[in-house]
Amino acid sequence: MSGQRVYAAGMGVPTKNWAGNQRCIPAQVHQPRYADDVATIVRAAAAAGERVKVIGGGHSFTDAAMTDGHLLSLDSMNQILSVDGNDVTVQAGIRLRDLNDQLFERGLALPNLGDINVQSIAGATSTATHGTGIDFGNISTRIVGLEIVTGDGTIRRADEQHDPELLRVARVGLGALGILTEVTLRCVPAFNLRAVETIEPLADVLADFGNVMRSTDHVEFYMMPGARRCQVKRNTRTDAPAQPQSTMGYVRDKWIGENLAFGTVCRVGRRFPAMAPKVAKLIMSAASERDVTDRSDKVFCSPRHVHFVEMEYGIPFDAVPDAIGRIVDLTSRLPFPPMFPIEVRASQADDIPLSTANGRESGWIAVHQYIGAPYEAYFQGVEQIMNDYAGRPHWGKLHFQSRHTLAHRYPEWQTFIDWRNQLDPTGTFRNAYLDRVLGQP
Secondary structure, three states, rough: OOOOOEEEEOOOOOOOOOOOEEEEOOOOEEOOOOOOHHHHHHHHHHHOOOEEEEEOOOOOOOOOOOOOOOOOOOOOOOOOEEEEOOEEEEOOOOOHHHHHHHHHHOOEEEOOOOOOOEEHHHHHOOOOOOOOOOOOOHHHHEEEEEEOOOOOOOEEEEEOOHHHHHHHHHHHOOOOEEEEEEEEEEEEEOEEEEEEEEEHHHHHHHHOHHHHHHHOOOEEEEEOOOOOOEEEEEEEEEEOOOOOOOHHHHHHHHHHHHHHHHHHHHHHHHOHHHHHHHHHHHHOOOOOOOEEEEEEHHHOOOOOOOOOOEEEEEEEEEHHHHHHHHHHHHHHOOOOOOOOEEEEEEOOOOOOOOOOOOOOEEEEEEEEOOOOOOOHHHHHHHHHHHHHOEEEOOOOOOOOOOHHHHHHHOOHHHHHHHHHHHHHHOOOOOOOOHHHEEEEE
């Protein structure tokens, strides 16, 4: 550690993720402020043969951030460091919601986002978090520079001119290559989106899937298994001024409808399983239509206060309708039905070795279940279906895969493993999740 820089540290306390399905008791918790602090912690842990992990917003449903070793929170590393045209360098702990606000103040934005904004930029990019839009990549594809602390405490920097191969590989690192301390994001001028949400026959959407998903910039749809209609969301870039939903309408739809009322009916379905099928139908029938124009991140992201667990798979784009039909058939035979809609999205192919969209346009199918309700049979059944399409699980969401089942699904799997062996040969960043999905260094 240099000069008078200090970081907070304390004995480990029970830690859990947002959904509450993953818990750990780390030996010690640290809150560094600078990359030098991170390097000091890692060097000491590596010398002692101890493990180090990082937690951001805790929004991974897997145990990716869990450890009984040293746990680092980057919440104090949350600043924008520099702006050079559209390239913005930020500390890796900044939360997406804060980053979006600060980018907007500078006339900038990220070109695409998911529907959750509580993650740290490091956590979102390290797990290949994505939004929707067949012509848009995941958030990691916007990284054009990074700073990373490797397994022996060395600080390395990479950008498009210096060490570009490290940049390419480390944009999606699962926390296995090192600890991201800074990233440089290539942003775009701030823009508005016109959000049109409609209720449409599910059969028509699936029959014309390719055209529907390409009908505008960002398209997704939500469906309840067994329902004949689905909610289609089309977000189109526009130069029109913002005409946001009224405060009363937003509270009604986003807070009361999508959170308070939704949570209430989910609790009823969990408490009285015999009513769960009726609850599932009620949820979809409550979906409404709307047409608003607003700042891009306010359209992309929505508040999520009803807790759930989630599994999401990326499969070849054209395989989505067939896979959806099989999932609907599966749900008709489940002992306990899902109480959350299935979410369907799309994204552009990229060249990041461990990105779930590596080398192929992807259709995304996400399944959810209300927290505390049975989900194992549902998720395991969906995963078996996804396996038939060489499905790649979202790294931050529940799945049952291992390195033995995953390696052949990624053309550049060995490239990533070779970099891991170089950057963390003694396994300073190991934990149970990485041992399962990657093996030991």
